[in-house]
Amino acid sequence: MNIKQIATILLTVVLFTACKNETKEKEDSKTNSNVSEDFNTLLDNYYEDGLKLNPLSATFSGDTRYNDSFPNILSDEYISELKNYYTNYKEEVSKFNDEDLNETEKMSKDVLLWECNSNLETLTFKNGIYFPIDQMWSVNLVMGQLASGGSAQPFSTVKDYTNWLKRVDGFVVWLNTAKVKMKEGMAAGYVLPKSLIVKIIPQLKAMTEPDLKKNLFYSPIKNLPDTFSEIQQQELSKAYSKMISEKIIPAYQNLHDFMAEEYLNAGRSTTGIADTPNGEAYYRHQIKKYTTTEMTADEIHQLGLSEVARIASEMEKVKQQIGFKGDLKAFFNFVRTNKELMPYKEPQQIIDHFYAIYDTMKPKLELLFDKKPKTAFEVKQTEKFRENSASAEYNPGSLDGSRAGRFYVPIPNASAYNIYSDESLFLHEAIPGHHYQISLTQENDELPMFRKTLFYSGYGEGWALYSESLGKELGLYTDPYQYFGMLGAEMHRAVRLVVDTGMHAKGWTREEAIQYCLENEAEPEAGIISEIERYMANPGQALAYKIGQLKILELRHKAEKELGDKFQIGEFHNQVLETGCIPLQLLDNKINAWIAQTQ
Structure with a gap:
């Protein structure tokens, strides 16, 4: 075999190998593309299903599709649905291998797993059910903000106004259920400290204002758009007056009387959460x-x-x-x-x-x-x-x-x-x-x-x-x-x-x-x-x-020290902010990787 024949054979082998590698790369790229598409579909579904479970979150994010909804988040059915939601998505996201995901997708997987695990652990405790109302954090205060007409719930169209009427119906169910759950909590040893209860009572009382035009829930009617016809304005004014007098005031009055008497009398004189059932584990x-x-x-x-x-x-x-x-x-x-x-x-x-x-x-x-x-x-x-x-x-x-x-x-x-x-x-x-x-x-x-x-x-x-x-x-x-x-x-x-x-x-x-x-x-x-x-x-x-x-100061000082003249404060802030809200351990990993890459 002469040199020319050997060269021809070698060239053929090289070309065959190159074509084979190129084919494999295309197949791998197609596979990764399919994985990425499936993964991002899963994330989209997680978000969409989450909005249905938490329509208030949708409203605050500017998504108006669920503005008429207020599920009874204290019901056994809802809690079961919430548990299934986190369990199923935890199982589904765990099926994706890290090596098939890009850096953003890997971060999303880590965040989603953290989110599911944390919320599933929360559901093992009774605190969210037996302490549905407090003086600062609870959903009735959020609904008060929305009722003012100056928050995230829009009041621009007739549909906006009727959406709120429907949402209030669900909220009234929640108010009534809150009383039931607090009674159950009292029997099980879950009751707020007296010093908090006395702050809640006047908040509830404020919502029982008998002069309808002074009641917070009447606020949107004071700002009816001029584009509404006279008949529409009259019908909405009548509907809101009826909603306040027949639903809001009775529900708030009932809850107020319970908290001002029975619940206050049972209120704890102790301060910390450790004085409630399973309190030490809950605090951890x-x-x-x-x-x-x-x-x-x-x-x-x-x-x-x-x-x-x-x-x-x-x-x-x-x-x-x-x-x-x-x-x-x-x-x-x-x-x-x-x-x-x-x-x-x-x-x-x-x-x-x-x-x-x-x-x-x-x-x-x-x-x-x-x-x-x-x-x-x-x-x-x-x-x-x-x-x-x-x-x-x-x-x-x-x-x-x-x-x-x-x-x-x-x-x-x-x-x-x-x-x-x-x-x-x-x-x-x-x-x-x-x-x-x-x-x-x-x-x-x-x-x-x-x-x-x-x-x-x-x-x-x-x-x-x-x-x-x-x-x-x-x-x-x-x-x-x-x-x-x-x-x-x-x-x-x-x-x-x-x-x-x-x-x-x-x-x-x-x-x-x-x-x-x-x-x-x-x-x-x-x-x-x-x-x-x-x-x-x-x-x-x-x-x-x-x-x-x-933690952020620690990471900045580390970056300044290790990067020296390469450190740019604007880029550091980009690195911290661009990933959005993530657990601190994930932020630590990200900034350390950025430092190493910049070096």
Whole structure:
């Protein structure tokens, strides 16, 4: 065989191998494409089925298809359906192999498994059933927001108005069932502390206003569109009046009377969740649910004590800068009561004050953030019916951008409103805190729909508290009182680690927790009481802020150190924000991978 023949044979072998490899690559690509399509179909189905189970979530995301629906989430049938939902999707997503998924899909698989496992564990406890109502978190307060006509439930068409009438029918069933479940809870040892019950009673009473035109549920009728015919306006006014007098007032009155008498008499004198059946296990679950870590109550308590000491040291420096001669506790009282820090008389002045903070920081935002949300933003006063028990909060805009993100500020008394912490508050609740974090997630077309509306407190609240630390980089905190306000806000979150674990794992009383807060932070006593009772109503939720903040700061410092000149703050923020809300362990893995890749 001559050289030419050998070369021909070798060339044939090479060409055959290349064609075979190319064919295999095409087959693999087709297989991966099919897997990806099947996987994303599963995620879409999970999201769609979830909206049917939670139509309020659909409404708040701007999806109007279920605006007439309110399932009885306390019924045995609903709970069984919810359990099947998470069980089935956990089984289905587990069938996909990681090696067949791209990075975004692998993250979605991990998030979905975390979500299913966490919710299935929640369903093993009775707390959500036997504690359906509290003074801050429960669904009746959400329905009050919607009833005002100024929240996520639209009131623009006749169908919008009739949708609400149908939704109220389901809500009334829920109200009646709530009483039944609380009675069952009493018999089983599940009852709220008296200090929380007395806060709920006036909230319920407010909804029994007999003057229909003053009743909150009549609010949409006060703003009937001019495009409605006279007959339509008359029919809707009559229907809403009947709904309030025959359904809302009787249901709320019945629940009010029960809670004001039988339930209040049975109310606990103890504070922590450990004093309820299976309470210690429930608190461990709540810690993992909200912090998305494996930390123990003892570890968190010790971390809190350490952070309180560190922040107190920084506060001392500000006190000296201002020239205050007393101790730190006296300085807290001075800041709380300083009339110079209460300059406003009308709520609108306070709203304008927040917009002025935004104007100050706008030029610096360009330097720290490559991406900014398209969703509009606005500041609003918290509705009167709930502002006495409410904290400042952010409500996301709709997924389609038609409804702005809203920063709600409770202003029960404008002349007593202290502005010393408003810069840090704005950074946290608004920009670049929750508004950037949530809006950028909702606007990210690479994320499946179910991840656009997820909220893990460890990440979400951690990002918001981390945002407070950006004040100086954004041109804020030039006033020492505002910087002290930031330290005060951080102290507030550090104190939470101590008092939340103190009450729910170490036997602290409500009064001991209040006293610890008074000694270590500058919040007014009324605000501290409201906060402590918030932690009592939802154990573990308050732990997420500081633990999430410390994780993001840890990852930033690590990236700065290991990347050196390659570190870009805008890109770091992109990496943290682009995946949306995820458990902290998954965020840790992602940022470490990014650091390694950038190196």
